[in-house]
Amino acid sequence: MAQENLLNNENTVVQDAPQSPCVSSAGSVVESQKSRKRKFLFKWKEEFKWLEYNVESGVARCSVCPQFKRLCDSSSRVVNGFKEPFRHETFKFHNLSAPHRRCMEALDGQKQPDNSSVAKCLKTMDEKMFFHLEVLFNISFYIAKNNKPFTDLRGLAELAGKLNVEVLEGYTNNKQCKEFIHYIAQSLKEDVVADIKASEFVSVLVDGSTGRSDVEECIIYVRYINASGVKESYLAIAPLANSTALGYLDAVDEEFQRVNMDWRHGKCLVGLATDGSPLMIGGVNDLASKITNYANRITTIHCVSHKVHLSVLKSLKGVSYIDEIDHCLISVYKFYNGSSKRQKQLSETAEVLSAKLLKLQKLHTVRWVASKVGTIKAVIQDWRSLVTHLENVGCGKETDSSKAKGVLKTLKKYRFLRTLHFLHDFLFPLKKLSLTFQKPDLLINQVQIHIKKTIASLEELEKTPGPMENEFINNTSVTGMYHEIQLDEMTEGQKKFECDRKEIIEIGMADVKRRFLKTATDDILTSMSIFDTFTWPEKSLGSFGKEEVTTLVSHYKDLLQHAGKEDIIQKALDEWHEFKICAKTLSSVGLMGKVMKHHGGRFPVLLQLLKIASVLPVSAASCERGYSQMMSLMKNKFRSCLETESLDDLMMVNLNGPPLPQFNPTKAIDKWYFSAKTPRHVRRHKGNTSDSSAFSTKT
Structure with a gap:
């Protein structure tokens, strides 16, 4: 009977406690008693000082644990808060749990730093273990930055010990090195994501490839504005569920969700840059069309460097003799690259002829324009030495004669x-154009001026021979002697060359104009050129750019913030008239930064358009460079089975990590230390208490 009375008293609301709205009527109290719902007893707050209860919402929770998210049990209902029924055992169990005790000790450490056990532990770690972890994290950063194997951690730790750096034996295996690099990469990614979120507008660069392990992967870069200006940063590499546009879209979606960014409904994403494959842009149900279906404000950009590559291929494809030239260049490279003996003989021949050799280069399919110019230049300069040596080899009895x-x-x-x-003269301005478009700091409004400059060079080449062709003409006699060597088929070869030359230049100029001056990327990219002050006309500047400003404001109207009541287009036109007076003496390089610093309050709408123009990417060359680095240095033939997560960590450290002298491991150590579900063994295992486990050597 006494036990029953005790149970009834325990489940009865204290009389002098404030009543919750749910028990305001007698009927509700009777119904509550019948259902035997356990109410909150306010006397529990005297027993558990950390307990708090909201009368209006009816939620009880711990007031201490949420303050220490890295130490508490985030899955606990007491930490997150819960409603009735309440049981005394629930709070009693939470009070005795290890995560709650750690949080209470941390709270005591904040109030009385000298007396708390956690403060002593961290103090001990600061004095002894923290230096050990700093050394290990710095070594791990060096391993990731220089693409060394994870197993090097123990050897480098032993080397540090030999140099009288006190390094303990714990945490020096390859698995721990992988874990250290993971937390270093996470800390770097947090900094990148914070900068991306702070940027008002961003663009995404996407590319895909198949690695050595035959895993289809998608690499993602983000272009944004930070304190130092416009920047392109590596964000992630993700495996694709399937090599379709939907697969790429899911990969982009997943990564943006992982960093808590909503590109579909948010207003930050304004541009997408990809290569020219039908899967990405220009095809049926491509990635660009799927993304613009969700947000038509997004401007899709075909990589400009890739367009240059396609223009060169188009101009040379119509001339069949180019295939014979390529075959000869490849044959020369293979003939000498496969034999150190022939290379030595060629060097000796050049020394006799007092000629300086250039290293023969291989034709690359990815960097075709740049590699072809380099290969042609080397063959032209080494031509006399090559001919002399090949004549000697051909007269001999060798198997390769x-x-x-x-x-x-x-x-x-x-x-x-x-x-x-001639090809050197023709390809050189196109190579220069391609390299210019690969610069990450190039703005979209500067594209047109570089295109027009290249077209002018090709038009000049159509009228008169270039410098290399002029050099050939001046050094060739009427009979066909070039550097004291008789050339074959001069008369017939000259006629065929003139036809080839005319056809290459005509096709090349027509294709460059078609791809760049009449781009399908609507009027948006063309309108962006008004922010290049170098192209402003000296006369009729007053009416210049009004149509382009109207086009840009109409397209990005939903993104632009405008505090006034007047029409935003009219506001932008008024700003544009004054902007031309202030900016006509400024260079287009760093124009956005100068306007932000000196005239940001005067041109709020135009400044937003300048930011959009700055983050719109010119090319996806950063993705190509990232893949090249991944395939050649990280996921090479010796590490072809590297997991995607580890590869992502290595690329994050390689591409976004600072130089080793500037690396501070404190944040990564903090993430590693507080991420464990159970406390780290910062004082080492019980079996390793002697100083004999240290790597350091005492003299």
Whole structure:
């Protein structure tokens, strides 16, 4: 009977406690008693000082644990808060739990730092273990930054010990190195994501490839504005569920959700840059169309460097003789690259002829324009040495004498050699254009001026020979002697060359104009060119740019913030008139930063358009560079089974990490230390208490 009375008293609301709205009527109290719902007893707050109860919401929770999110049990209902029924055992169990005790000790440490057990532990770690962890995290950063194997951690720790750096034996295996690098990458990613979120507008660069392990992966970069200006940063590499546009869209979605960014409904994403594959842009149900279906404000950009590559291929594809030239260049490279003996003989021949050799280069399919110019330049400069050496090899009895004769026959043709000189003149401005477009600091409004400059160079080349072709003409006699070597088929070769030259230039200029001056990227990218002050006309500046400003404001109207009541288009036009007076003396380089610093309050709408123009990417070259670094240095033939998560961590450290002298591991150590579900063994295991486990050597 006494036990029953005690149970009834325990489940009865204290009389002098404030009543909750849910028990305001007698009927509700009777119904509550019948259902035997356990109410909150306010006397529990005297027993558990950390307990708090909200009368209006009826939620009880711990007031201490939420203050220490890294130490508490985030899955506990007492930490998150819960409603009736309440049981005394629930709070009693939470009071005795290890995570809650750690949080209470941390609270005591904040109030009385000298007396708390956690403060002593951290103090001990600061004095002894923290230096050990600093050394290990710095070594791990070096390993990731220089693409060393994880197993090097123990060896480098032993080396540090030999140099009288006190390093303990704990946490020096390859698995721990992988874990250290993971937390270093996470700390770096947090900094990048914080900068991205702080940027008013961002653009995404996406590319895909298949690695050595035949896993289809998607690499994602983000272009944004931070304190130092416009920046392109690596964000993630993710495996694709399938190599379709939907697969890429899911990968982008997943990564943005992981960093808590909503590109579909948010207003920050304004641009997307990809290569020209039909899967990405220009095809049916491509990635660009799927993204613009969700947000039509997003401007999709075909990588400009890739367009240059396509223009060169288009101009040379119509001339069949170019294939013969490529075959000869590849044959020369293979003939010498595969034999150190031939390379030595070629060097000796050049020394006798007092000629300076350039290293023969291989034709790359990815960097085709740049590699072809380098290969052509090397063959032109080494031509006399190559011909002399190949003649000697062809006259001998070596097994490769027939190969030497075949290559020599092509090298000595007038048509081949003059075409080679012309191709250098033709490809050089296109190479320069391609390299310019690969710069991450190039703005979209500067594209048109570089295109027009390149077209002007090609038009000049159509009228008169270039410098390399002029050099060939001046050094070739009427009879066809070039550097004291007789060229073959001069008369016939000259006629065929003139036809080839005319066709290459005509097709090249027409394709460049088609791809760049009449781009399908609507009027948006063309309108952005008004922010290039170098192209402003000296006369009729008053009416210049009004149509372009109207186009830009109409397209990005939902993104632009405007405090006034007047029409935003009219506001932008009024700002544009005054902006031209202030900015006509300013260079387009760093224009946005100068306007933000000196005139930001005067041109609020135009400043937002300048920011959008700054973050719109010109090319996806950063993705290509990231893949090249990944395939050649990280996921090479020795590490082809590297997991995607580890690869992502290594790329984050490699591409976004600071130089080693500037690396501060404190944040990464903090994340590593507080991320464990159970306390870290910062004082080492019980079996390793002697100083004999240290790597350091005492002299």
